[in-house]
Structure formats: structure tokens, C-alpha cells
Amino acid sequence: MCRSTRASAVPVVPDSKGTDTNPFSLDALAVFMFRVLQRVNHPGNLDKNSPNAGYVLLMFYHLYDGKSREEFERELVERFGSLIKMPLLKDDRSPLPDGVKSVLEEGINLYKLHTNRHGRLESTKGSYAKEWAKWEKQLRDTLDSNADYIGSVQVPFESAVKQVLEQLRLVAKGEQETPSTEKRTSGAIVFAAVSLPVTEIQSLLKNLSGKDPNIELFFKDKDMEHCLKKAHVTLAHKRSHGVPAVASYGPFLHQKVPVELTALLFTDKMAALEAQLGSVDGEKIVSRNEWPHVTIWTGEGVPPKEANTLPQLHSEGKATLIEINPPATISGTMEFY
Structure with a gap:
């Protein structure tokens, strides 16, 4: 007898305006960070009690650094055969507040300084440990003070589920080619x-x-x-x-x-x-x-x-x-x- 663990998975990609250098916008990054910092007792230890949650999110964000949204989606289609998109941000949302944009850009700059000097060393270690601790607190304070804004720009959960189910229905009917790999996006x-x-x-x-x-x-x-x-x-x-x-x-x-x-x-x-x-x-x-x-x-x-x-x-x-x-x-x- 043998045991097969092979299973197919459909990549879930947030719908946001990408830039020329990263497929995810700062708006999306802000939402991802806010959601993580609302978690409690997360199995992967990435929640509000993690001292370096912001740093870890920046690690994921930089996995795709250097790719535009078009390049990112094209690569996923080539690898998986089809793409299921989970809506994340409203198209008619107001601009990202300056305070949120500033703290994210500060974190990105600090991440580049840290990785250039220390590579994959954890943010709690190395010559920038104090700067990271200060930034992690600033990130939490800034996102908390802009919680209403972050909630207002997200696509309602019910609407997002409805759109995903419709896409899955098309896959089930064979109108979209189903993927044949277990590889997943960073969120999964x-x-x-x-x-x-x-x-x-x-x-x-x-x-x-x-x-x-x-x-x-x-x-x-x-x-x-x-x-x-x-x-x-x-x-x-x-x-x-x-x-x-x-x-x-x-x-x-x-x-x-x-x-x-x-x-x-x-x-x-x-x-x-x-x-x-x-x-x-x-x-x-x-x-x-x-x-x-x-x-x-x-x-x-x-x-x-x-x-x-x-x-x-x-x-x-x-x-x-x-x-x-x-x-x-x-x-x-x-x-x-």
C-alpha cells in the first residue's frame, strides 16, 4: 500500500493596485499588517503578541520585490494554470493617510538597511534591534489610530466570499483550468x-x-x-x-x-x-x-x-x-x- 498526499490548491491573490516594483500596494500591506496585529493565539506565532510581527510581514512583502503586478500574476498563471482572486480593497477608497504611509515606508527602509548588513538575521538581533523595537511600537500605534480608515477601505467579507465562490464555480464547471500543484501564495x-x-x-x-x-x-x-x-x-x-x-x-x-x-x-x-x-x-x-x-x-x-x-x-x-x-x-x- 502507499499513501498519496498530493492535492491541488488555488492561489488567492488580493486585488489591489500594484506598483512597478512590487505587486502589492502599500494599502494592501497596511491591511495585512493590521489583520495580523488583531490576531490572538495564532498557531504560527504571528499575532499581536509577536515582538517582530511587522518585520515578518515585510519579509513576505519583499519576497516579490522587483516584480510588477502584471509580472506577478502572469507567473502565477504559468505555474498554476488559473487564478482565483480574493477582493481586498475597494476601488473607490480614499488615499492612504500620510501617517500610515510614512510608517510603512520607514519600515521598508529599515528592512533594507537590516538585510543589507545582516541578511536573514532576526530583527530582534543585530545593530538595528533598538530601531526595530521602536518601529514595531510605532507601527502598532499608527495602525490602531487609523483603524476606522483601514476598516472602511476593505471589501466587505460577504462580498469577497461571493466573488470567490463564483470563480470557484467556474473552475468546478471546467470553464477555468484547475491548478495541478500544491504551491501556495505567502498568505497560505x-x-x-x-x-x-x-x-x-x-x-x-x-x-x-x-x-x-x-x-x-x-x-x-x-x-x-x-x-x-x-x-x-x-x-x-x-x-x-x-x-x-x-x-x-x-x-x-x-x-x-x-x-x-x-x-x-x-x-x-x-x-x-x-x-x-x-x-x-x-x-x-x-x-x-x-x-x-x-x-x-x-x-x-x-x-x-x-x-x-x-x-x-x-x-x-x-x-x-x-x-x-x-x-x-x-x-x-x-x-x-
Whole structure:
């Protein structure tokens, strides 16, 4: 038996006036920040109690820096096949108040200074830590004092839902091509990972089976060409590591990452390849998972995350470990899902 986790998702894109250098307007950024700062006990730890919520939102905002709205939407259509737009801002809204515009621009400038000097270092650390703390408070005060304005420029929730449902109805009728990927926009990102080509993983497994009778016996009754539809090394998961940890991989988005596969671990319920991540432009890619790996098979009813227990099971004599010598290196791509 094999367990498939493949599912399609439709990207949700706020409808706002983009600029030449970013697909999201400052109006949209203000609304996103205001909404986040109204959250309480958010699972990803990105809410009103997060000391660097504004900084994290700026990280997401800069994922698309350098792209116009047209380029951004064109790329999404190319990747997903169709686009579902969730209305965010009213067309006839009044201009962004000077105070809100000023605090956002100040944050953007501070973000550029910080990243130019410290790269992906958290805003609570580094030479601009005091400036960030002051700005985060200023951001909250400014948005709170303009709460009525921010509420007035947003498309009513009922209207937004109605428009989204209509678009989904067209997709269901086949009048729009449905997407065939799990990748999502920043607002729905669940985890960061290095995606690996499945064909190369399958070739590796066939090669290992031909050299080791134990591996051949394990895969004998498993249709891996059918079961193995995707392969990746998880870097950080929103639920386990928090939103900031996931967002921290933004600078490496779409970059090639060499992955060294050093061992195969398996039980009668699951199997995974042990992985060691390489570097991008001289910077080592580090997974937040204690055991970086590629889950390649799970039995029926076994969630892929259970593969994290394989090293412990091996230490207890409950799992088999076979070293890959010499290790196999496969190049993957850093992606958000």
C-alpha cells in the first residue's frame, strides 16, 4: 500500500493596485499588517503578541520585490494554470493617510538597511534591534489610530466570499483550468522545503535495490513508480517552527540546492532517505528539522511526518539502516508549499 498526499490548491491573490516594483500596494500591506496585529493565539506565532510581527510581514512583502503586478500574476498563471482572486480593497477608497504611509515606508527602509548588513538575521538581533523595537511600537500605534480608515477601505467579507465562490464555480464547471500543484501564495504558505526530482530518486532506489538484497526485498511488493509522486526535504513547517522560521528561507526561493543522500532507513510502515543539505552562494542551508530526510514511502494510515521517528526506531532496533556509500547527490530547488 502507499499513501498519496498530493492535492491541488488555488492561489488567492488580493486585488489591489500594484506598483512597478512590487505587486502589492502599500494599502494592501497596511491591511495585512493590521489583520495580523488583531490576531490572538495564532498557531504560527504571528499575532499581536509577536515582538517582530511587522518585520515578518515585510519579509513576505519583499519576497516579490522587483516584480510588477502584471509580472506577478502572469507567473502565477504559468505555474498554476488559473487564478482565483480574493477582493481586498475597494476601488473607490480614499488615499492612504500620510501617517500610515510614512510608517510603512520607514519600515521598508529599515528592512533594507537590516538585510543589507545582516541578511536573514532576526530583527530582534543585530545593530538595528533598538530601531526595530521602536518601529514595531510605532507601527502598532499608527495602525490602531487609523483603524476606522483601514476598516472602511476593505471589501466587505460577504462580498469577497461571493466573488470567490463564483470563480470557484467556474473552475468546478471546467470553464477555468484547475491548478495541478500544491504551491501556495505567502498568505497560505505551510512549509519551506527543497523539492527533489522524483525520477532521480526512483533511479537511485532502483540502483540501490540492484546492489543490496535487503533493499530489493523491501521494495519488491511496493509500486514505487505509483507511490512516489513527489519528494522533498522539509526545512521548516509553520506549525512546528513558526511563520518567521518558514519566511526566513525567502532569499533562497527557487534557488538550486545540492542534497546529499547518505542512508536509507525503513520499517514495515515507512521509509526515508537521510539527507544532508548543501549551500547556496556559499551559505549553508540548514533544516529546522532535527533529522533532515526525504520521506519516500508510508503504509496506509501512516502520516509522512512519522518518518521523523526513524532514527529513534533504529536506535531501538526497530528500523533498518543501510548506508549509501558513496552518498548520492541530487540537486533540488527551494520552494514554499
